[in-house]
Amino acid sequence: MSATGDPQAFFTARARSYARFIRLFRYQQGLRAYLARSSLLRSGIRVLDAGCGTGAVLLGLREAMAARGLTPGVLHGFDLTPAMLDFLRESLRAGAVAGVELAQANVLSLDALPATWRDYDLVVSASMLEYVPRERFPAALSGLRGLLATDGTLLLFITRDNWLMRPLIGRWWRSNLYTAAQLRQAFAAAGFSDVRFRRFPPRYWYLAPWGHIIEARR
Ligand SMILES: C[S@@+](CC[C@H](N)C(=O)[O-])C[C@H]1O[C@@H](n2cnc3c(N)ncnc32)[C@H](O)[C@@H]1O
Numbered sequence: 001m002s003a004t005g006d007p008q009a010f011f012t013a014r015a016r017s018y019a020r021f022i023r024l025f026r027y028q029q030g031l032r033a034y035l036a037r038s039s040l041l042r043s044g045i046r047v048l049d050a051g052c053g054t055g056a057v058l059l060g061l062r063e064a065m066a067a068r069g070l071t072p073g074v075l076h077g078f079d080l081t082p083a084m085l086d087f088l089r090e091s092l093r094a095g096a097v098a099g100v101e102l103a104q105a106n107v108l109s110l111d112a113l114p115a116t117w118r119d120y121d122l123v124v125s126a127s128m129l130e131y132v133p134r135e136r137f138p139a140a141l142s143g144l145r146g147l148l149a150t151d152g153t154l155l156l157f158i159t160r161d162n163w164l165m166r167p168l169i170g171r172w173w174r175s176n177l178y179t180a181a182q183l184r185q186a187f188a189a190a191g192f193s194d195v196r197f198r199r200f201p202p203r204y205w206y207l208a209p210w211g212h213i214i215e216a217r218r
Contacts, residue, residue, distance in 0.1 A: 003130060003131050003132075003133070003174055003175050003176045004131070004174035007080060007081070007131040008080050008081045010174060011053070011080075011081040011083065011084050012081055012082070012083040015054065015081070015083040015084050015086070015087045016087070018053065018054060018084075018173075019054045019087060021173075022054075022056055025206075025207070025210075026204070027056055027207070028056040028057075028059060028060045029060070029204070030200055030201075030204035030207045031056055031057050031060040031061075031126060031157065032060035032061070032063050032064045033064075033200070033201045033203060033204055034198075034200055034201060034204070034213065035060060035061050035064035035065075036064040036067060036068070037201065038064075038155075040121075040122050040153055040155060040215070041061075041064065041065055041068065041070055041122075042070060042121075043070045043071050043072075043073075044071070044072070044073040045072055045073055045121040045122055046072075046073050046074045046076075046119060046120045046121050046122070046149070047061065047072050047073075047074065047075050047076070047120060047121065047122045047123075047124065048076045048077070048078070048117065048120045048122070048123045048124070048147060049061070049075075049076070049077040049078075049124050049125065049126075050077075050078060050107055050123055050124070050125040050128060050144055051078070051079055051080070051107060051125050051126070051127070051128025051129070051131075052077030052078065052079050052084075052085075052088060052102065053079055053081075053084045053087075053088070053127070053128070054084055054087045054088050054091070055077070055087075055088040055091055055092070056126060057124050057125075057126045057157070058075065058077045058088070058100065059091065059095075059097075061075075061124065062075065062097065062100070072099075074101070075099060075100045075101070076100075076101050076102070076103070076117055076120075077100065077101075077102050077103075078102065078103045078104065078105040078107075078113060078117075079102075079104065079105075079128075080104070080105070080106050080107075081104075082104055085102050085104060088102065089102065103117070107125075107128065107129070107132060107140045107143060107144065108132060108136055108139065108140055108143070110143045110144075110146070110147065113147075117147070118147055119147075119148075119149040119152075120147050120148055120149060120152050121148075121149055121151075121152050121153070122152065122153055122155060123144050123147055123148055123152065123153075123154045123155070124154075124155040124156075124157075125144065125154070125155070125156050125157070126156075126157035126158075126211075127157060127158070127159065127175075127211075129141070129156065129158055130158060130159050130169075130175040130176045130177065130178075131175065131176070132176075134176055137176075137186050138186045138189035138190045139190075141154070141186055141187060141189075141190035141192070142189075142190040142191055145190055145191055145192060145216075145218055148218040149218070150218065151217070151218065152217075152218050153215055153216065153217050153218070154192070154214075154215070154216045154218070155213070155214070155215050156212075156213070156214045156215075156216070157211050157212070157213055158178055158183065158211060158212050158214070159175055159176075159177050159178070159210060159211055159212075160177060160178065160179070160209065160210065160211060160212055161177035161178055161179045161182075162177075162209060164209055165177055165209070165210060169210070178212065180197060180212060183195075183212060183214060187214070187216050192216040192217070192218070193217070194216065194217040195214060195215075195216045195217075196214065196215045196216070197212060197213065197214055198213040198214070198215055199213065200213065
């Protein structure tokens with residue numbers, strides 16, 4: 001099983017159905033619940049959502065911070081697919097959300113990001129690195145590591161390789177899937193030394209079979 005060879009075309013055709021799919025599973029709420037108790041959030045932090053898509057993490061993170069009375073310093077997001085970014089821009093407009101900057105970029109060509117998009121306290125990425133060719137996965141992690149401030153953290157949500165996710169995400173959403181051992185190896189190859197696996201809060205127990213949560217310090 002392997003990811004689609006053309007994620008941009010794939011998600012251009014599926015921006016709306018993807019948004020419907022994740023709504024069904026209360027995925028954004030699950031990410032928000034995880035972030036709501038995370039010690040990684042503080043006022044003034046620089047945050048990047050890598051592969052922001054329709055904004056599940058970016059919006060969930062913003063809501064989690066607001067609920068705790070925290071305000072991000074900057075909140076940036078990039079994605080390969082303009083149609084996904086358009087969907088997110090529409091959500092930001094509809095919700096009168098200000099202060100979020102978006103850019104189109106490929107995680108494998110981060111030089112294309114604006115020059116000031118650096119030194120993040122937190123780079124968060126969900127369900128995106130599955131679409132990078134397997135052999136480029138450590139390079140993609142290493143590129144994101146390069147965007148972190150010295151004491152910054154990469155927070156990754158990524159699909160597990162198991163019998164349930166193979167048909168549901170692997171085949172249906174044409175995604176690569178990863179075991180914990182494969183992730184440990186890739187994070188080490190990318191230069192991360194402090195890598196911790198985390199869990200979804202109990203209320204979102206059903207997201208556990210879907211995804212790994214990894215916090216990796218630069
Ligand atoms: C399954 S969606 C996830 C979107 C969002 N992060 C979420 O959790 O709902 C995958 C996203 O990754 C983006 N993507 C795939 N390959 C990418 C790449 N090489 N660089 C940046 N974004 C990419 C796609 O355009 C799509 O928006």
